Amino acid sequence: MGKILNQRTVIAVLVIFALVFPLIYADNRYVLHVMTIGFIFAISVYGMNLIAGFTGQLSLAHAGFFAIGAYTLGILTTRNEMNFWLALLLAVLLTSAAGLVLGLIALRTKEHFFAIYTLIVGYLIYLLIDKWDGLTGGVRGLIGIPIPDPIGPLTFESATSMYYLVLAFLLLSIFISVRIVRSLTGRTYIAIRNSEELAQTLGINTRINKLVSFVISVAYAGLAGALYASLTRFIGPDVASTNMVFNFLMYLIVGGIGTLSGPLVGTMLFIWLEQFLRSYQEYHLLIFGPILVLMVIFFPTGIVGGFYKIKAKLQHKKLPKESKYFNPVPEKSTEK
Amino acid sequence: MELFLQQVFNGLTLGSVYTLVAIGLTLVFGILHIPNFAHGALYLIGGYVTLVVMQSTGVHYFIAILASILVVAALGVLMERLVFNPLRNSPPIHDKIAAIGLVLFFEALVQLIWGTEYQRMITPFDNNISIAGVSMTSQRILVIVVAVVTVFLLTLFLKKTMIGASIMAMAQNREGAFLVGINANAVAMMTFAISGALAALAASLASPINLVFPAMGHLVILKAFVVVIIGGMGSIPGAIVAGLLLGMTESMGATYISNDYKDMIAFLLLIVIMTVRPKGLFAKGVY
Amino acid sequence: MAFIEVKGITKKFGGLTAVDNVDFEIEQGKITAIIGPNGAGKSTFFNLINGFHKPTSGRVFFEGRDITKLPVHLGARLGIARTFQTTHLFEQSTVIDNVIVGHRLRTKSKLFDAVFRTKREKQEEHNAYQKAMESLEFVGMEKIAQVPVSTITQEEKKRLAIALALATDPKVMFLDEPAAGINPDETEGLAQLMKKLAASGITICTIEHKMQMIMGMADKIMVLNQGAKIAEGTPNEIKNNPVVIEAYLGGEPIAEAN
Known part of the structure; x- marks a missing residue:
């Protein structure tokens, strides 16, 4: 019980920190902007975590879905002048629908083939956006994407208000992730990651479960993309590039794949690292690339996984105690 | 008709390059079950080493290629030793991620050392010649000739030498090969060396036609994956057939359909094929 | 018949x-x-x-x-239940956590139940836990239910695999x-x-x-x-x-x- 209280305290402190953060940096649009972008990317990384970290299928098409979300919102709000909220909803739905179609086909392939297949689909989405001038504006991209429409007295003109809006979506995304992972459904996903054959002999319909998990993860990407479009007001084909998905993956691995806090830790860490190394332009990858390699070799469960491993070692001396009637999936148990 | 012949010829050139890259990829894939996303980085470095050696020392194109082959083969071996070997017992997701880390690193490294500009590689083979009414640079003929000779020599090596036979045995049946006592480490290193050498050769041959730049590996590697999957994991004949098929399709597609969308042809082809046959066209029954 | x-x-x-x-x-x-x-x-x-x-x-x-x-x-x-020659257990997780999913096929909770933590979800989680505990008792492992699988013996892993199969009824x-x-x-x-x-x-x-x-x-x-x-x-x-x-x-x- 003590541990849970402890965990709750940490979460409460973090949430309060996130809530008061804009008050500390009220005049610093740059800091708020970076934070907001970080939150958006984190939403997308939570999505990848669900399919790759918990269900065990490495999808490399997520930048493509991020872009579909971004472009759907961008096109609907600029060309069709649709209400932002309706456009946001449609962006998530359309991305999910695209994910459903891809999932139906791609999930017939396994392991390496799935990764390659999704990588190629992601690249195809990039090419489509880049070449389909009439719809997407091609290399020029889409400009003048509006900020969210006000809801009653709530407006989203300031950096602070956008920050809170994105934060709300992030918290919702994390909340849903936690609920899923710590449910029977989440156990089902983890069983599939563990061994698809075993999961089938346990009566689990792996096809349906993988598909559902894939579609949710794609919906996360779509939501993140749509928010990104509205925040930056401009999008180009680059949002669909393979580098984008490689970045997401890097955040996920370093933070901790298959853990519940890993995506947030990894994303926020890298977002700020990238800012500090900004003067080195693309060369920060000289450090990030090897970090990624070293992480998978030596700390395959990332920062969060490593933390829990150490903690488990320290606690191991204690004898097993009477459990609560239901034992939630502890984070340390969710690593690959 | 001339246009058509011209396209056949271009298709052959393109297909030769894809084949060389894909053979390296398919060997690594078939033997070690690693989809080496970092293969594109080997290709990239191969192109730059040839260019830089020529520019800085003024040696003949062929000598520069040789140097490039050695450097990149060594790099392939290093990759295997330092990264993929330690990961051989990890879950399959890990080596893919490590490969992605390598891509990010090498691309940044190339940019740091050699800059982001597009560079021309000038070779002694940029003169035009004309055969049967089709005019082409002798570089393109060189590409095809070298590719044919290389594939021939490689096949000979794989069939006639001990280590070559081990590689083929492992490509066909990994567990079985272990049982008969093949030195898996030696085979793995050799495979990566061959794979790197082929990537360097392909890049050096294609660069005088396509220019040298930091992103030059992206499209090639993705297309090589298409070739590997169509041709069947671990199959060299499959890689040759599929490589040429892809080269032809693209060359024809660019002319008769749309130059803008020519890069999509390969990917659409793959998506259609994998939709129908999730393990590729020539995949063996038992995985 | x-x-x-x-x-x-x-x-x-x-x-x-x-x-x-x-x-x-x-x-x-x-x-x-x-x-x-x-x-x-x-x-x-x-x-x-x-x-x-x-x-x-x-x-x-x-x-x-x-x-x-x-x-x-x-x-x-x-x-129809079965075990494999090599048991794919979830090493980092506890013994009981490995067995709970065995009863999944007798539960109906879906994604909706997971997100909203419905009564059904809670009830079925409870049932799955009970079933897992019963299965562990049957194979004589209830005392080490909370121990990580990575620390148990080869023989216990074999029993665990049977408990998992048993949880499917x-x-x-x-x-x-x-x-x-x-x-x-x-x-x-x-x-x-x-x-x-x-x-x-x-x-x-x-x-x-x-x-x-x-x-x-x-x-x-x-x-x-x-x-x-x-x-x-x-x-x-x-x-x-x-x-x-x-x-x-x-x-x-x-x-x-x-």
């Missing part, structure tokens, strides 16, 4: 015949064993009943129902070499467990190499050689069957061979 009936089943991989026209029946509540040299097609035979492989020809009936083409997970729901359990890689004392304990399972009404069908164990507990034995059934009968009949002795042990009587 036979409980499980296999009729003329054949499986070919390319040119190789892994299972060759086998007829076989499994009686309810009994312990049936399949023996045979390595590569005799035993695991393939399991995979055919289980649904991982679709036979080239022949049929499989479960309680009179044709399950030849039934997907694996639906077979599990009918009550099976009618029949197919065990693929449950005693491989454990010592003779532990083998005895495992044999006891299998008898206990049979006594509780669960039909057992096992592949095993440890002859002593099999001879001591099986009600019926089938011998496969090169994919074909060469003998079938009680342990005594098998022990003295000249064809079996010839094919399986090159002339040595089985009883001494262990």
Whole structure:
């Protein structure tokens, strides 16, 4: 019980920190902007975590879905002048629908083939956006994407208000992730990651479960993309590039794949690292690339996984105690 | 008709390059079950080493290629030793991620050392010649000739030498090969060396036609994956057939359909094929 | 009506015949064993009943129902459980956490229940936990329910795999070499467990190499050689069957061979 209280305290402190953060940096649009972008990317990384970290299928098409979300919102709000909220909803739905179609086909392939297949689909989405001038504006991209429409007295003109809006979506995304992972459904996903054959002999319909998990993860990407479009007001084909998905993956691995806090830790860490190394332009990858390699070799469960491993070692001396009637999936148990 | 012949010829050139890259990829894939996303980085470095050696020392194109082959083969071996070997017992997701880390690193490294500009590689083979009414640079003929000779020599090596036979045995049946006592480490290193050498050769041959730049590996590697999957994991004949098929399709597609969308042809082809046959066209029954 | 009936089943991989026209029946509540040299097609035979492989020809009936083409997970729901030679356990997780998912097939909670933590979700989580705990008690592991799997012994892992299968509420359990890689004392304990399972009404069908164990507990034995059934009968009949002795042990009587 003590541990849970402890965990709750940490979460409460973090949430309060996130809530008061804009008050500390009220005049610093740059800091708020970076934070907001970080939150958006984190939403997308939570999505990848669900399919790759918990269900065990490495999808490399997520930048493509991020872009579909971004472009759907961008096109609907600029060309069709649709209400932002309706456009946001449609962006998530359309991305999910695209994910459903891809999932139906791609999930017939396994392991390496799935990764390659999704990588190629992601690249195809990039090419489509880049070449389909009439719809997407091609290399020029889409400009003048509006900020969210006000809801009653709530407006989203300031950096602070956008920050809170994105934060709300992030918290919702994390909340849903936690609920899923710590449910029977989440156990089902983890069983599939563990061994698809075993999961089938346990009566689990792996096809349906993988598909559902894939579609949710794609919906996360779509939501993140749509928010990104509205925040930056401009999008180009680059949002669909393979580098984008490689970045997401890097955040996920370093933070901790298959853990519940890993995506947030990894994303926020890298977002700020990238800012500090900004003067080195693309060369920060000289450090990030090897970090990624070293992480998978030596700390395959990332920062969060490593933390829990150490903690488990320290606690191991204690004898097993009477459990609560239901034992939630502890984070340390969710690593690959 | 001339246009058509011209396209056949271009298709052959393109297909030769894809084949060389894909053979390296398919060997690594078939033997070690690693989809080496970092293969594109080997290709990239191969192109730059040839260019830089020529520019800085003024040696003949062929000598520069040789140097490039050695450097990149060594790099392939290093990759295997330092990264993929330690990961051989990890879950399959890990080596893919490590490969992605390598891509990010090498691309940044190339940019740091050699800059982001597009560079021309000038070779002694940029003169035009004309055969049967089709005019082409002798570089393109060189590409095809070298590719044919290389594939021939490689096949000979794989069939006639001990280590070559081990590689083929492992490509066909990994567990079985272990049982008969093949030195898996030696085979793995050799495979990566061959794979790197082929990537360097392909890049050096294609660069005088396509220019040298930091992103030059992206499209090639993705297309090589298409070739590997169509041709069947671990199959060299499959890689040759599929490589040429892809080269032809693209060359024809660019002319008769749309130059803008020519890069999509390969990917659409793959998506259609994998939709129908999730393990590729020539995949063996038992995985 | 036979409980499980296999009729003329054949499986070919390319040119190789892994299972060759086998007829076989499994009686309810009994312990049936399949023996045979390595590569005799035993695991393939399991995979055919289980649904991982679709036979080239022949049929499989479960309680009179044709399950030849039934997907694996639906077979599990009918009550067909199985374990594997290598157990894919979730090493970093606790023993109980590994078993809870075994009862998933008897629950109905969906994504919606997960996100909103509905009454159904809570109730079913509770049921799954209870079931897992019962299964662990059955195999004698309730005391180490909260221990990480990475710290338990090989023999405990074998029991855990059985507990996991047990949590699915099976009618029949197919065990693929449950005693491989454990010592003779532990083998005895495992044999006891299998008898206990049979006594509780669960039909057992096992592949095993440890002859002593099999001879001591099986009600019926089938011998496969090169994919074909060469003998079938009680342990005594098998022990003295000249064809079996010839094919399986090159002339040595089985009883001494262990």
